Amino acid sequence: MLTKEEKAWREVRLNQILKWEENCPYEDFIDDEKIWSIIEAKKEPERQEILEIIEKAKENAYTGAMLAPEEVAALANTKDPDLWEAIFEAATWIKNTVYGSRIVLFSPLYISSPCVNNCAYCGFRQSNEAVKKKTLTMEELEDEIRVLTGMGQKRLIVVYGEHPVSDVKFMCETIEKIYSLKFGKGEIRRVNVNAPPLFKEEYEEIKTVGIGTYQVFQETYHHETYRRMHPKGTLKGEYKWRLFALHRALEADIDDVAIGVLLGLYDWRFELLGLLYHAYSLEKEFGVGTHTISYPRLEPAVNTPITTKSSYLVSDEDFKKIVAIIRLMCPYTGSILTAREPASLRQEVLKKCGVSQMDAGTRIAVGGYAEMEKEHIPEKQQFMIQDTRSLDEFILDLCREGYLPSFCTACYREGRTGDNFMPLAKHATVKNFCIANGILTFKEYLLDYASPEVKELGEKVIIPEYLKWLEDNIPRAAERVKELLKREEKGERDCHL
Incomplete structure (x- = not known):
């Protein structure tokens, strides 16, 4: 139960939110009836139509254009297995055309779990007394960063509950603390944020500490489902406040923003179109699309029955279709596949x-990295993760499949963000930076953290293969990367283009 002080804090903030909604300058871009009419109209798409949509999506890889809602609905309603193979092939082609065969790696860091909301699907909801809520002290945060940098991690997404102990002041303090920590050659170079929606002035404050991407998931775009999942009188119960969270972030000059849905709360076809309309709105209002799209599925959580009993749970086969469609519908965006999914499925979806x-x-218990030997600490977790491989094991599997593991943060630190990044992604030239900087960050990992097996595969196969790609396609960049690799071998770090 919430304390008197927590209730008072929530009440004050809710009144501020309601006042913002009364004067909201944007119109709700989610029309439930219209979305369903589009889905129904495309219930039986013709084979030729699907083939034409696939070709259009591939052409869009060079322009950054997104598919139309009708086209996404047609893909979602496709039943022909042969057409699905064509869709999967196109998804892989588009990703490699835009970003190359590199995979950017990061780790989530849960800093605070107390929350004044009561979302039906969340293990951290305020009424769930079966889960122990915790906020890291600065000393505990330092311990977590020591473990993460000791693995070789350079990129984080930090996660906060909506609560007075984790207000914007606390967020700024913890992010500043993370950036300040150095352990030998280990450091965190990019901190992305998954946190509650803020007011414009609060976004301006958090921008000053140098965050990467600010991420807010709508969870479900369906209005009635949203109301059922998020009780009235809670902060998250205000649909419009959350829907325009990232509009306010862009108003405050946050460079990169990210959207997502929690699959399993409602029909996934509807949610796909919701994501598309959200990306459309960001483009319309600011000329900058979503930096990434995430698509987590409901996973079991302690004392949270809806996570296993929802009538909209997404099967593995449908999940693969969703991820592929997202790549076709929004070719320039980063596509994030999380450790909620089992290792075997992640390998398949990756391919x-x-x-x-x-x-x-990944560990998602608050304080979980300090207890790395424990794969799960259910009483401290928001949900259960399925892929508990170590970072080195994960990288070994990537290398065996021929991918380039990347810890790159160069675009963020060289100002290639927001409207400086989007033209590179939308015209399929960002991979020139991605491959070059991916090689350099992977080399750091090989020198400082890799197991002998990863080091041998990386040095003898992966780096030579991707250097050859650079030599064949961007000779001048290849020469520069070779120079920087030599400097890294002599002990220099954070070399990038």
């Missing part, structure tokens, strides 16, 4: 669905 970013070495 055929156009994924570009993945977390690895």
